[in-house]
Structure formats: structure tokens, C-alpha cells
Amino acid sequence: MRQIFTFLILLCGGLLPAWGQVAPATAPGQLIIKLKQGLAPGSSLGTVQPALRALAATGLTQKFPFTQVPSPEQPGSVDLRLIYHCTVPTPLNLAKARALLLATGAVEYVEPVYVRAPFYQPNDPRADSTQSSATYLKLINAYRGWDATQGDTSIVIGITDTGFRLNHEDLVRQIKYNYADPINGIDDDKDGYIDNFRGWDMAHNNNDPSYESVDVHGSMSAGLAAAQANNGKGFLGVGFGCKWLPLQIFPGSVPGAFAGYEAIVYAADHGCQIINMSWGGVGGYSRFEQDVCTYAAVNRDAVLVAAAGNTPANVLVYPASYDHVLAVAATDGGGVIAAFSTYNTRVDLAATGVEIPSTGGVTDTDYRAGTGTSFSAPQVAGAAALVRARFPQLRAEQVRAQLRRTANAAIYNLPANVPYIGLLGTGTLNVGKAVAALNQREARVVQSTYLPAKPTGYTPGDTISLAVTVRNLLLPISGLTVTLTSQSPYVTVRQGTFAVGNLATLTQATNEAAPFRLAVAASGVPVNTSALLRYHFVGSDGYQADQYVTVLVNPDFAQLDAGDLSLSLTSRGNLGYDDLTAAVGLGARYRDGEPLLSEGGLLLATSPTRVADRLRSRGSASRQSFFTLAQAVRLAPGPRADQEVRGTFRDSLPDPQLPRSVGVRVRQHGQSWATPAARRNLILLDYSLRNLTADTLKALYAGIFTDWDLPGNPGLNVARWDSVNRLSYCFDPVASQVYTGVQVLGPRPAGVYAINNGAPAGTPIYLADGFSPAEKYLALSGGFGRTNREAGANQGADVSTVVSTLVPRLAPGDSATVAFAVLAAPSLAELQAAAQAAAALYTQQVLATVPAAPAVLGQVYPNPTTGELHIRLPTQFGPATAQVLDALGRVVVQATLPATGGEITLAALPAGLYLLRVAGPAGSLVQRIVRE
Incomplete structure (x- = not known):
């Protein structure tokens, strides 16, 4: 029977123009939380319960309460009992949840639940499995393999x-039936699953993993791995006599949830020596998913096999790209890479994946052909079962090595495959060679440790040490040397040789005493570059092999961390993290403590419909108003500070049909200091705003949004306003560990709008249904002269603030600067001292850059003065207002002057440096004044 698949390629949310920009799909409102080691599984979770309540989390459950405890005899094993799952309101963003939970100090990681999809392609209508022979079995040399072994019913896939x-x-x-738990409504084998006689439906949590829709993908995968041999019907699986366990992970047409990783744990805990995963998604690396794979492969010694993916590009697909997983690409019948197959350095080997006949699923007797890496992977899973049956002494890691080392490398001799050398693993599956004998060698780098550790990537000019652990998996290797080379022009290897020496089977060695040394180029590195490094293995006995690893360089943010306060500035105006997943950026931290800020960034607006930002909007989405013109780059030291960050971004010009932009170019500038002590608690931020439109912007509001989540009880904070220092600050009212705040600098007016994130519906700013442009405009414009500038009252709440200022008029082509300080300190007094230092510092910098007033604009004398100050203005200048500002940026003298000028007195002021500002209809005059 011929089957034509009419499904689209499902790659976690669909395809985007650039493969690297595909966003993995997530399950709304679902979070994975892993506790740190040391908290007993099944404990009250008292440490994190306040944060969970603040998140309104429900349904907290231990994901894998019955999993095997890690053993010292299994290096690298993990404890899945520390992993929990919960549900949070869908408008909540991951960065918020992550900050709240990490701030407790009891949580190792917080992640969304990724939704993966099957990997199959629409079938060519010419394929007719009733008339074609199973040529793929010849291509993978399966018949020769069956001469050596026909599997074993004790081996379960x-x-x-x-x-x-x-x-x-x-x-x-x-099928591997569970006779210890027959279908009688009782959990006879006490494994937590009632009547799991023939597998389990993980997607719906019941004991019936049977066919529920027109999708035959599962039946075809099972048939390729384990269809019955010698029964005179249809085809046979590569595993020949090995058994299989059905585990449904997709809900099909019946409501349910994807449960691929739960199924991996179930399979590992229920005796499956091989686990096939013909599904996945581009991107979305998950520590939870890696933990699950590690548990199955290391704790439970299962061979994990995964489809490499049907995205025809060099991209990472998961779970295939995780450690301990055998990733399988697809070739056509001639050994050429299939047009749809993913390729990368994480691929281990390939198998045919075009028009592969297998068991069907519409009836009990149908057969059909399918195409995709989904149908390459189960062939390798079947081969792994044969290897385990033939060589039962081998561990899972050795089985993977045996399959890699016996693959047919001749595929790289084909002209069409030359561009993919090293990207299709070691070659195509060769079952016969894999089960013939144990005469192969393979050493692998099983651990790579970068120092200093920078999980979000290394910046231009960084130097890196790389310590590796090399493990020999098969026959002993003599005189082994590992050489590290860079395949990227942006990373140089300065020391790249590790003389391992002789390495016996299952022994390992490390170069921790003399690690590899690398250097990132100081300039010219593209943003978010994944630099490829190659480990080249050479033994004196003739053994040679390659292995690859990547390191992220020049991530799209810059870090200010010269003092006690550390803050990431992104290239598009956000603070702390670049997006709501907290994947890019190191956040805000004080003295290397827990993250303080779940979300922050610049807000600009001229009306409720003309707002620019990259902050939360609705659900888990964020607005994308700003785009980068010049990447944020750190100078250390800078011309004014120990560290400075500069970058440029802009929003789009407003469209009359869609006026959601402001039309401003922003030059951002951040500064951080290591000394003196008064400056260690502050970071200065100033933004130069240029009007790109043809109209005068009146008025232009600019502000900083911050959602602080402070250590202690991050869901119970208080936000208050210090009018003297023009500072909005946040603290824990019960057991404060750190105070944080944002301050307006310079002479411009200051406003603050404090927000209770959990306020009920009907509140002017109601964040439960998102943060709309109109609400953002209200927060920016409504904070001036506001009576209530506090949130959280005395008991505390989950709070955010918008600290703002305004530029009354900004003509076309003109620029104006707004400035803020971000502050943190152990006490309110120290925070206020830092605010005063920030104001003084900013005023000094402004005074140092103010040029003397041109004579055509008037005269100011005497200067220096002992008290009286005469101001003469041109007749066309008009009536004016004169202001004198002190070093803290405060107005200490103000007077109204007639059109031609007048006199003001500074007699009441102490000696020092001041700033004079004179503003009138025809312009302004700015002058430094010395009071003697």
C-alpha cells in the first residue's frame, strides 16, 4: 500500500527565514524546577514555597520520585528526584519566575517545558512498499549482521x-509485555503505574498507548526497530528478535501533553537497554532534558538514539545534540545526504532515510514507506540492540562507540558529500561490522571545562583555559595525543597539545595541570558567534579520530562589573537580560549574589500609541521596538570610568497606519567603577536621544522599567520614593539583604510609578493580562507629582517601578540626553550615599564637558564670583529663567530674568563649582560657575 504523508515538517513552531532564529515552542505556564543538591527529595520545600506562592504556582509535583539514586560508581550520574514541575499563570514570563526562584538560593535551574515534534517528511507518491524490496537493509549491511546475531528477547527497545x-x-x-502487572485495576508490581501491561501512554497518563489518529509514525518507527522476523509477513526490524516497549508521548487528537522526556525516564526505569527518539526540535537547550538523558544513559546504562532532524541546515536539534545521545542523520539510497537532513558536528552516524518501508498503522496488516530522519534512527536503535545482544559486557557508552567506529566512512568519498565532511558523523550504519568483532578503538573527550566559567559566552579579548577529560571506550590505545585546533577565525589556540600516553579500556586522563589555552579576537567578532573547536586524536598504534566542541563568543550584551554591582547591558536597550527567557545576559547581581532583576529596560513614549521598548507585552511575548545599529561594547578602562559600555539602537519611524513607534535613535552609555568605595554601589546610564522624524516630539518621555525580585522573599518587596535623592528604591521589609534602586540624574524632572504586579483587574496598570503600550505610557507620564509613589505597603508584594524623566520638546534632527543611576547596597543609608555620589559624579562629568558660552549668546561675569553674578543676554533672547545647580544636580538658586538679562546672587552658597542654566524662548545658555 502506498502512503502519502500530508503533514508539514514540525520543527517546534514552524520555520523562519533563518534556521538559527527558529524559536522553540514551549508549553504555556509550565515550569521545570530543579533543587540544589543537599535538599532531601520529598521535603517540604519550605525554602522555595514563598516564591512559589508569589508566582501563584499550582500543581507542584515531584517529576520522578521513584528514580534511581546516584551512585559513586557511576561518575556523572544525576539525581532526578530533585526535579519538580508546576503551573504558573500564563502571562508570567520565564525571567520573572527564574529570578524569584533562584533568589531563594535553593534552586539550581528553572526552565520552560519545551514541546518537541516527530521528524518525518511527506512521502514521495512513487513509493509502493508492496512492490519494492527493503533495499535499505542491504545498504546498512543488516543481513551480514544477522549472520552473527539475531538479537535476544531479553533486549528491549x-x-x-x-x-x-x-x-x-x-x-x-x-511487544515486551509486563506480566508482573496484568490488566486488573491494581498496581501489582508497585511501580506507580496501574496495569502497565503493554507500555504506557505518557501523553495522557494511562495504560493504553494504542493508535489514536491517522498518524502512523509510531508504528512505523517500531517496525523499523523491532518488527517480527521469520513470520512470513511484511518486513522485519533491524533488531530481529529483540523486543520493543510502546511509549506514547504525543497526544494526537485527544487533549494531552507532550511527554517525551518522561517517557525516557520510564523506559530507562523499566529495563529498556535502548531508547529510540524519532522526534525533537531546533534549539531550546534544556538542562532538564540533558539531566534526563544523562540519567537514562549513565544511571541506567541505556543507549539513547535520536533523529538528527529534518532541518536541512547546520543547526543543533534536541534531543539529538545532547551528551550521551547517538544522533542519526539521513542519506538517500546512494549514500548521499538526504535533501531534508540536518547535519552538524554533533551527528554520530547516518542511515538511509528515504522511502523506507515499514509496518503501517491504519489496519493490522498494512505496510507503507516513509521518509525522514525519524526512520533512520530506529535502524540504528535496532543495530544497538544487536550489539548489546552480541556483546552483553559492553556499557551503553561502549555500544555507542562501537556503532560509530564501525560506520562506513566511504560516504565522504562521494562528491555530493564533500561539503559535509565531519558533519555526518563517522559514516553510514554498518550492522554487519558492528556485531562482527570487538576490534575497534575510540577515545572521547567526555568533559570540557572552561575557565573562567562564562555560561553566556566570552567577550572579545578574553583568554580561556580549557581542561578536558579523555576516556578510552574500546580497545587500549598506545601513545595517545590530543591536539586542539580552532576552526573559527575568531578564536586562537595558544596551547593546544595534550600528551595522554597509553590509555587502557574504560580509563581516563585529564590535562587539568596544563590545560589548553585559547584567546578570543579583540575585535571584528560577529555577535553571538559559535566558535567551533576540533579535538584531533592520534595514537602511536595508528588510531585517529576527530571530535568537536563549540564555545560562544561575543554574546549580544556587555557586562559592567567593576564594582560590587554587576549589570548586563544589551544592544537593544534591555537591562539584565536580552529577553524574557533570561537566556542572554548575566542579570543584575550584588557582590556575586543571586539575581536581583527579573526584567528591566529603557522605555520611550510620546503618546499611548507611540511607545518603544523591548519589555513584556502579552503572555510570554515581548515587544520588539528596538533594533541594533552598533553592538554594545565594553571598554575597560574607559575614558571616564574603570569600565564603560557604548552602543546604539533605534526604533522604526512611525507609520500613519501603524503609529506604534517613536522615531528615535538612542546612543547608550554605561559606566562602572572599582574605586573609590562610594562608587562601587552604582552604575551610571545615560542615553542620547535623537529625533529621526520630521516633526517635533512634544513631550518625549524616557524611563527605566525594573522588576526587582530581591533575596529573601522575592515576592514580598516594597518600592518607595526618596524625593530628596530622586530615587526609587526597593527592599524586603522583613529580612532585607540588599536595597536596590533607580535614580534620575541631571536637572530634568523626575517621576516614578510604582506597580503592584499582582494588583486586581480594574487597576490602571494590570499586569496579569500583559503590559500594554497605553499602560507603559501611563507609567512614564503619570509619575510626575504623583501622590502615591509606593508599592507593596508595609507587608510587601511583587513590585515593579518605572522611573522616568522628560524632554519637553525635541525638534527634528535634535538630540537630548537623559541619565539614570542603577544602585544596590546592603542598607538604605548606603544606598542613599551611593545616590548622592552618583548625582555628584554625573554633574562633575557634565560640567567637565560644558563649553564656555559663545559671546553671541550673552555674558556672565564675574566668574569666579564672591556672590553677585551679572547675566547679559542679547535683546532677541527674550525673558528667561536662570537656574544654578550644585554638584548633586539640585537647583539651589532660581530667578526670572528680563529680556536683556539681570543679576542673581550666590552669596548664600558655599564655595565650589556650580552649573548655570539660562533658558528662554530663543535658546539656552549653560556655563560653569566658580563660587569663591
Whole structure:
């Protein structure tokens, strides 16, 4: 029967123009939380409960309460009992939840739940499995393999997939039935699953993983791995006599939830020595998913096999790209890479994946052909089962090595595959060679440790040490040397040789005493570059192999951390993190403590419909108003500070049909100091705003949004306003560990709008349904002269603030500067002292850059003065207002002058440096004044 698949390629949310920009799909409102080691599984979780309540989290459950405890005899094993799952309101962003939970000090990581999809392609209508022969079995040398072994019924392959046709004539007798738990409504084997006699439907949490829709993907995957041999019907699986366990992970047409990683744990805990995963998604690296794979492969010694993906590009696809997983790409019948196959340095080997016949699923007797890496992976899973049956002494890591080392490397001799050398693993699956004998060698780098550790990437000019652990998996290797080379022009290897020496089977060695040394180029490095490094293995006995690793350089943010306060500035106006997932950026921290800021960034607006920002909007989305013109780059030291960051971004010009932009170019500038002590608690931020439109902007509001979540009880904070220092500050009213705040600098007016994030519906700013442009404009414009400038009252709440200022008029082509300070300190008094230092510092910098007033604009004398100051203005200048500002930026003298000028007195002021500002209809005059 011929089957034509009419499904689209499902790659976590669809395809975007650039493969690297594909955003992985997530399950709304679902969070994975892993506790730090040391908290007993099943404990009251008292440390994190306040944060969970602040998040309005519900349904907190331990993901894997019955999993195996890590053993010292299994280096690298993990404890899945520390992982929990909960549900939070869908408008909540991940960065908010992450900051709240990490701030407790008891949480190792917080992640969304990624939704993965099957990997199959629409089938060519010419494929007719009733007339074609199973040529793929010849291509992978399966017949020769079956001469050596025909598997064993004790070897079980876990098939994690869509629903299955459990009564199919070629599958029904190969299922691994659980006779310890027959279908009687009782959990006879006490494993937590009632009547799991023939596998489990993880997507719906029931004991029926049978076929539920027109999707035959699961049945086909099962057939390729384990269809019954020698029954005179249809085809046979590569695993020949090995069994399979059905595990449904996709809900199909019935409401449910994707549960691929739960199925991996189930399979590992229920005796599956091989687990097949013909599904996945581009991007979305997850520590939770890696932990699950590590548990199955290391704790439970299972061989994990995954489809490399159907994205025809050099991209990372998960779970195939995780450690301990055998990633399988696809070739056509001639050994050429299939047009749809993903390729990368994480691929281990390839197998045919075009028009592959297998068991169907519409009836109990149908057969059909399918195309995709989904159908390459189960061939390798079946081969892994044969290797385990033939060589039961091998560990999972050795089985993976045996399959890699026996693959057919001749595919790289094909002209069409030359561009993919090193990107299709070691070659194509060769079952016969894999089970023939244990005569292969393979050493692998099983651990790479970068120092200093920078999980978000290294900046231009950084130097890096790289310590590796090399493990020999198969036959002993003599005189082994590992050489590290860079495949990227942006990373140079300064010391790249590790003389390992002789390495016996399953022994390892490390170069911690003399690690590799690398250097990132000081300039010219593209943003978010994934630099490829190659480990080249050479033994004196003739062994050679390559392995690859990547390191992220020039991430799209710059860090100010010269003092006690550390803050990431992104290239598009955000503070702390570049997006709501907190994936890019190091956040805001004080003295290397827990993250303080879940979200922050610049807000600009001229009306409720003309707002520019990259902050939260609705659901888990954020607005994308700003785009980079010049990447944020750090200078250390800078011309004015120990560290300075400069970058440029802008929003789009407003469209009459869609006037949601302001039309401003922004030059951002940040400064941080290591000394003196008064400056260690502050970071100065100033933004030069240029009007790109043809109209005068009146007025232009600018502000900093901050959602602080402070250590202690991050959901119970108080936000208050210090009018003297023009400072909005936040603290924990019960057990404060750190005070944080944002301050307006310079002579411009200051406003603050404090927000209770959990305020009820009907509140002017109601964040439960998102943060709309109109609400952002209200927060920016409504904070001037506001009576209530506090949130959280005395008991505390989950609070945010918008600290703002305004430029009354900004003509076309003109620029204006607004300035703020971000502050943190152990006490309010120290925070206020830092605010005073910031104001003085900013005023000094402004005074140092103010030029003397041109004579055509008037005269100011005497200067220096002992008290009286005469101001003469041109007749066309008009009536004016004169202001004198002190070093803290405060107005200490103000007077109204007639059109031609007048006199003001500074007699009441102490000696020092001051700033005179005279503003009138025809312009302004700014002058430094010395009071003697």
C-alpha cells in the first residue's frame, strides 16, 4: 500500500527565514524546577514555597520520585528526584519566575517545558512498499549482521513516539509485555503505574498507548526497530528478535501533553537497554532534558538514539545534540545526504532515510514507506540492540562507540558529500561490522571545562583555559595525543597539545595541570558567534579520530562589573537580560549574589500609541521596538570610568497606519567603577536621544522599567520614593539583604510609578493580562507629582517601578540626553550615599564637558564670583529663567530674568563649582560657575 504523508515538517513552531532564529515552542505556564543538591527529595520545600506562592504556582509535583539514586560508581550520574514541575499563570514570563526562584538560593535551574515534534517528511507518491524490496537493509549491511546475531528477547527497545497499532501482525508478538502487572485495576508490581501491561501512554497518563489518529509514525518507527522476523509477513526490524516497549508521548487528537522526556525516564526505569527518539526540535537547550538523558544513559546504562532532524541546515536539534545521545542523520539510497537532513558536528552516524518501508498503522496488516530522519534512527536503535545482544559486557557508552567506529566512512568519498565532511558523523550504519568483532578503538573527550566559567559566552579579548577529560571506550590505545585546533577565525589556540600516553579500556586522563589555552579576537567578532573547536586524536598504534566542541563568543550584551554591582547591558536597550527567557545576559547581581532583576529596560513614549521598548507585552511575548545599529561594547578602562559600555539602537519611524513607534535613535552609555568605595554601589546610564522624524516630539518621555525580585522573599518587596535623592528604591521589609534602586540624574524632572504586579483587574496598570503600550505610557507620564509613589505597603508584594524623566520638546534632527543611576547596597543609608555620589559624579562629568558660552549668546561675569553674578543676554533672547545647580544636580538658586538679562546672587552658597542654566524662548545658555 502506498502512503502519502500530508503533514508539514514540525520543527517546534514552524520555520523562519533563518534556521538559527527558529524559536522553540514551549508549553504555556509550565515550569521545570530543579533543587540544589543537599535538599532531601520529598521535603517540604519550605525554602522555595514563598516564591512559589508569589508566582501563584499550582500543581507542584515531584517529576520522578521513584528514580534511581546516584551512585559513586557511576561518575556523572544525576539525581532526578530533585526535579519538580508546576503551573504558573500564563502571562508570567520565564525571567520573572527564574529570578524569584533562584533568589531563594535553593534552586539550581528553572526552565520552560519545551514541546518537541516527530521528524518525518511527506512521502514521495512513487513509493509502493508492496512492490519494492527493503533495499535499505542491504545498504546498512543488516543481513551480514544477522549472520552473527539475531538479537535476544531479553533486549528491549523503548520506542517513544506517537500512538501505536498494538495489534499489527508484525508488532504484536514483539511487544515486551509486563506480566508482573496484568490488566486488573491494581498496581501489582508497585511501580506507580496501574496495569502497565503493554507500555504506557505518557501523553495522557494511562495504560493504553494504542493508535489514536491517522498518524502512523509510531508504528512505523517500531517496525523499523523491532518488527517480527521469520513470520512470513511484511518486513522485519533491524533488531530481529529483540523486543520493543510502546511509549506514547504525543497526544494526537485527544487533549494531552507532550511527554517525551518522561517517557525516557520510564523506559530507562523499566529495563529498556535502548531508547529510540524519532522526534525533537531546533534549539531550546534544556538542562532538564540533558539531566534526563544523562540519567537514562549513565544511571541506567541505556543507549539513547535520536533523529538528527529534518532541518536541512547546520543547526543543533534536541534531543539529538545532547551528551550521551547517538544522533542519526539521513542519506538517500546512494549514500548521499538526504535533501531534508540536518547535519552538524554533533551527528554520530547516518542511515538511509528515504522511502523506507515499514509496518503501517491504519489496519493490522498494512505496510507503507516513509521518509525522514525519524526512520533512520530506529535502524540504528535496532543495530544497538544487536550489539548489546552480541556483546552483553559492553556499557551503553561502549555500544555507542562501537556503532560509530564501525560506520562506513566511504560516504565522504562521494562528491555530493564533500561539503559535509565531519558533519555526518563517522559514516553510514554498518550492522554487519558492528556485531562482527570487538576490534575497534575510540577515545572521547567526555568533559570540557572552561575557565573562567562564562555560561553566556566570552567577550572579545578574553583568554580561556580549557581542561578536558579523555576516556578510552574500546580497545587500549598506545601513545595517545590530543591536539586542539580552532576552526573559527575568531578564536586562537595558544596551547593546544595534550600528551595522554597509553590509555587502557574504560580509563581516563585529564590535562587539568596544563590545560589548553585559547584567546578570543579583540575585535571584528560577529555577535553571538559559535566558535567551533576540533579535538584531533592520534595514537602511536595508528588510531585517529576527530571530535568537536563549540564555545560562544561575543554574546549580544556587555557586562559592567567593576564594582560590587554587576549589570548586563544589551544592544537593544534591555537591562539584565536580552529577553524574557533570561537566556542572554548575566542579570543584575550584588557582590556575586543571586539575581536581583527579573526584567528591566529603557522605555520611550510620546503618546499611548507611540511607545518603544523591548519589555513584556502579552503572555510570554515581548515587544520588539528596538533594533541594533552598533553592538554594545565594553571598554575597560574607559575614558571616564574603570569600565564603560557604548552602543546604539533605534526604533522604526512611525507609520500613519501603524503609529506604534517613536522615531528615535538612542546612543547608550554605561559606566562602572572599582574605586573609590562610594562608587562601587552604582552604575551610571545615560542615553542620547535623537529625533529621526520630521516633526517635533512634544513631550518625549524616557524611563527605566525594573522588576526587582530581591533575596529573601522575592515576592514580598516594597518600592518607595526618596524625593530628596530622586530615587526609587526597593527592599524586603522583613529580612532585607540588599536595597536596590533607580535614580534620575541631571536637572530634568523626575517621576516614578510604582506597580503592584499582582494588583486586581480594574487597576490602571494590570499586569496579569500583559503590559500594554497605553499602560507603559501611563507609567512614564503619570509619575510626575504623583501622590502615591509606593508599592507593596508595609507587608510587601511583587513590585515593579518605572522611573522616568522628560524632554519637553525635541525638534527634528535634535538630540537630548537623559541619565539614570542603577544602585544596590546592603542598607538604605548606603544606598542613599551611593545616590548622592552618583548625582555628584554625573554633574562633575557634565560640567567637565560644558563649553564656555559663545559671546553671541550673552555674558556672565564675574566668574569666579564672591556672590553677585551679572547675566547679559542679547535683546532677541527674550525673558528667561536662570537656574544654578550644585554638584548633586539640585537647583539651589532660581530667578526670572528680563529680556536683556539681570543679576542673581550666590552669596548664600558655599564655595565650589556650580552649573548655570539660562533658558528662554530663543535658546539656552549653560556655563560653569566658580563660587569663591
